[in-house]
Amino acid sequence: MPDRTTRTATPDRSGRPLPSALPRASSAWREGDPVGRRRFVDLGALDLEAGGRLPDVRLAYETWGTPAPDGSNAVLVLHALTGDSHVTGDAGPGHPTPGWWSTLVGPGAPIDTDRWYVVAPNVLGGCQGSTGPSSPAPDGRPWGGRFPQVTVRDQVAAELRLAEALGIGSWALVVGASMGGQRALEWAVTAPHRVRRLAAIATTAQTSGDQIASFHTQLTALAADPRFRGGDYYDAPDGEGPHVGLGLARQIAHQTYRSAAELDARFGRVPQGGEEPLEGGRFAVQSYLDHHGDKLARRFDANTYAVLTRSMITHDLGRDRGGVEAALATITADTLVVAVDSDRLFLPEQSARIAAGVPGARPLRTLRTPYGHDGFLIEHEQLGPMVRDHLAG
Numbered sequence: 001m002p003d004r005t006t007r008t009a010t011p012d013r014s015g016r017p018l019p020s021a022l023p024r025a026s027s028a029w030r031e032g033d034p035v036g037r038r039r040f041v042d043l044g045a046l047d048l049e050a051g052g053r054l055p056d057v058r059l060a061y062e063t064w065g066t067p068a069p070d071g072s073n074a075v076l077v078l079h080a081l082t083g084d085s086h087v088t089g090d091a092g093p094g095h096p097t098p099g100w101w102s103t104l105v106g107p108g109a110p111i112d113t114d115r116w117y118v119v120a121p122n123v124l125g126g127c128q129g130s131t132g133p134s135s136p137a138p139d140g141r142p143w144g145g146r147f148p149q150v151t152v153r154d155q156v157a158a159e160l161r162l163a164e165a166l167g168i169g170s171w172a173l174v175v176g177a178s179m180g181g182q183r184a185l186e187w188a189v190t191a192p193h194r195v196r197r198l199a200a201i202a203t204t205a206q207t208s209g210d211q212i213a214s215f216h217t218q219l220t221a222l223a224a225d226p227r228f229r230g231g232d233y234y235d236a237p238d239g240e241g242p243h244v245g246l247g248l249a250r251q252i253a254h255q256t257y258r259s260a261a262e263l264d265a266r267f268g269r270v271p272q273g274g275e276e277p278l279e280g281g282r283f284a285v286q287s288y289l290d291h292h293g294d295k296l297a298r299r300f301d302a303n304t305y306a307v308l309t310r311s312m313i314t315h316d317l318g319r320d321r322g323g324v325e326a327a328l329a330t331i332t333a334d335t336l337v338v339a340v341d342s343d344r345l346f347l348p349e350q351s352a353r354i355a356a357g358v359p360g361a362r363p364l365r366t367l368r369t370p371y372g373h374d375g376f377l378i379e380h381e382q383l384g385p386m387v388r389d390h391l392a393g
């Protein structure tokens with residue numbers, strides 16, 4: 001493992017004031033001004049699994065490559081909790097960075113956009129252009145705390161309509177990791193005839209008690225921030241949002257995204273540069289978590305974080321389908337399941353359960369990495385060939 005302990009950014013402290021305007025990407029489409037290469041599709045009303053209703057659903061999405069005349073080369077890429085539709089390069093003015101999976105998707109990459117037509121939506125409930133808590137409710141004000149509970153099934157129901165709107169009858173591949181893997185699995189069960197290949201990476205068919213516990217502490221941290229105001233903070237008189245609570249939630253989460261061994265080997269008990277722990281200063285690992293918490297609070301909407309976290313909590317492929325194994329048994333896609341050996345959030349056993357339950361699934365593949373759950377974003381030299389081979393099969 002490379003020594004990156006000293007790779008210290010400005011030691012942001014999560015108590016530092018943040019800009020008053022929290023990210024509200026939905027406002028971009030409200031003004032009819034798409035960011036970068038994003039496009040938007042209006043999908044009408046959606047009745048929700050938990051009983052609510054969204055009267056006007058809009059999804060933001062990006063595409064790369066050229067659709068074959070018969071639509072047979074379409075690939076659906078589904079992002080994780082804090083990702084978005086910007087999977088890979090060809091960045092527009094709003095996207096100076098290459099995208100969160102540029103190592104896997106692009107010209108000549110394992111998902112080769114010279115051959116495949118890649119579609120990536122921002123999830124329902126998101127904050128990067130799709131309908132979410134910062135979108136306007138029927139009364140014209142942001143939904144805020146009134147945004148209804150959405151489930152992974154609702155998110156896939158919206159994505160099914162996106163596929164219909166794009167004229168895609170079936171996907172050559174539906175691929176997702178983490179929360180994106182939950183949706184990929186749900187796609188393969190909800191619409192087996194529309195998923196020819198499936199790649200489920202570092203994910204689970206059913207959220208475990210341990211995962212619910214971690215997600216719960218994150219929701220509690222958010223709700224405890226007085227600036228959260230039950231989710232109705234967009235028009236707060238002081239212009240301040242719950243960046244402290246969101247940063248804390250991210251810190252709790254980020255610890256689960258990396259392995260204990262990595263944090264110990266990389267940071268150990270090394271003090272943060274210029275700080276003395278015995279005098280109230282921080283160890284480097286504390287500074288590292290502060291940095292990741294602060295960074296997310298600057299780019300993400302707290303309500304979306306809560307809505308998507310709740311959708312992960314309720315994720316259960318087997319609900320009303322006779323259980324997880326019965327649901328997995330209905331998948332007809334050619335299925336690749338990838339585990340991360342050091343993942344302490346989405347355990348390798350959960351991946352093994354998927355691979356064992358899907359009829360004819362390929363043998364379980366495993367990323368060997370010290371980096372934990374985030375290995376799906378980091379270990380592209382291992383993951384790339386697995387996905388490339390699966391697409392070639």
Ligand SMILES: CC(=O)SCCNC(=O)CCNC(=O)[C@H](O)C(C)(C)COP(=O)(O)OP(=O)(O)OC[C@H]1O[C@@H](n2cnc3c(N)ncnc32)[C@H](O)[C@@H]1OP(=O)(O)O
Pocket residue numbers: 004005006007008009010011012079080081082083084100272284285287288289291292295374377378
């Ligand atoms: C589908 C999706 O998941 S999309 C969302 C993906 N992106 C994210 O999750 C954003 C959060 N970032 C990450 O989780 C990670 O950076 C990854 C997974 C993307 C990449 O992992 P790594 O390359 O191992 O990054 P790492 O964990 O070392 O973090 C690097 C950051 O920590 C900072 N850092 C490292 N040590 C310290 C320290 N002691 N004190 C303060 N900051 C520190 C680095 O300066 C760097 O800052 P920057 O990201 O602002 O440039």
Ligand SMILES: N[C@@H](CCO)C(=O)O
Pocket residue numbers: 080081082083177178179257374
């Ligand atoms: N880094 C990932 C972890 C969750 O899979 C994210 O923020 O979405």
